Amino acid sequence: MSAVKRLTQRDIARLAGVSQATVSLVLNGTPSDARRIPADTRERVQKVIRETGYVADPVARRMVKGLNRILGVFTYEPAFPSAQADFFTPFLLGIEEGAQKLGYDLLLLTGAGVKRRIFGENVRLRLADGCIVLGRQFDREELARLVGGDFPFVAVGRRDDAGGPVPYVGGDYIPATAALVDQAKALGHRRIAYVGLNEGAESTLDRWTGFSSALAPAELVFTSFAVGEPPAPLLDAVMGARTSCVFFTELADAINFEAAARERDVQIPRDLSLVVLGNHIRAEEPGRKFTSFGIPREAMGHAATEMLVRRVENNAPVEQVLLACELLEGDTLGPASTQTIRNT
Structure with a gap:
């Protein structure tokens, strides 16, 4: 590009x-x-600004007006109140803490129109000195425009180049995923299933990369590269493949799957182990704590704010930082069952 x-x-x-x-x-x-x-x-000038998505050069603006000491926060999905609230809230807490510490206020930018866009009919980025951008998946055209422009921004989450390197703070999902696969193999699991997307956002690709790179000598006996599938037929397919451990990319899918297994008296983890690649919604369910890794959302938000201020105040070069994900010991990963081992 x-x-x-x-x-x-x-x-x-x-x-x-x-x-x-x-x-x-x-x-x-x-x-x-x-x-x-x-x-x-x-109006003619403002119309051209709206149509082109022009963002004023922050260096020139500081020469005229000085810093506003306002940082924008833009999310591609609704931050709150919504089903995404548990996902975004820790990021926002970290951003708020970092901004307060550095003497900045925050401006929540929601975009214009039904589909959220940074560069819409009413571009309000100029009210802020820089912007933090969040979302599971970014608009690639808008990301390229940000990279090619002069407006300071930092992405939360690893992002591939978009006409140039993207400044970001993300979670280091590849080694965290690989470590969970290693744990499963150490417990004797050799017939493993993968349920969840393996393409799309960078965070999704990183999970698949970590999983596939660490799988050998275990065998991938079943895959479902989708989310939100009905749990009953999914359980049939997993059990039919004589799987001993299932890796999920989405906690919601693991929760529904575990409930379906319980209804059939399939004991977790005695009969079947479950692993979740990151606590996407909430850390645990009542009576069940899934083996997973923690996403350092609050630390990511805080570090992204500090990085943005360095870019705003000092015109700092592009930085790309990945923060380690802590493994979470749960009660859904156990030794491969004797019956499963015998059947392999």
Whole structure:
């Protein structure tokens, strides 16, 4: 993907048919300055800004106005209140703690329209000095525009290059996943299933990479590269493949699967072991704690805020940081059953 050309105030002036000084006054001037510009001229300039997604050069803006000491936070999914709240809340706590410590306020950016977009009809990034971007999966076109522009931003979660390297703080899912596979193998598991996506967002790909790289000499006897499948037929397929351990990418799927197993008197982990690759929704269910790894969401949010402030204040170079994920000992991973071992 080629880098996106950086728009300048000169480009905006040319497209709007006005002087660069007029564009500067619209963007950076005081209310009295703005009143000196005819309303139709102001609207013409603002229309070009909206249509192009132009974000003012923060260095130039600081020369005129100084820092606003406001950091934007944009999420591609609703942060709260929603089913995603448990997922996003720790990130937001870490971001808030980091911003308060560094003397910044936060501005929650929700985007415009039904589909959330950073660059929409009403671009409000200019109200902030920089922005933290969260989401399980980013809009690649918007990410490329951010990388190609001058507006400081940091992504939460590892992101592939988008016309250039992306500054991010993420969780180190590959070694954490591999460590769980190693635990299963050490307990005698040789017939293993994988339930969940293996393509899409970088976090999903990292889990699959960690799993597949550590699998040998165990055998992958069943796969379901989907989420939200009915648990009863899934249980039939897993048991039919004489599986001894199932790895899930989504905790919700593991919860439903465990309930279906309990209804059939399949004992977890005596008859079948379950492993979850990251506590996506909540750490544990009543009466059941899944073997998993913890995602350091709060620490990721805090570190992303510190990284963004370095970019805002010092024009720091792109950094890419992965934080270790702590293994969580649960009660769903046990030794491979004698019957399963005999059948292999």
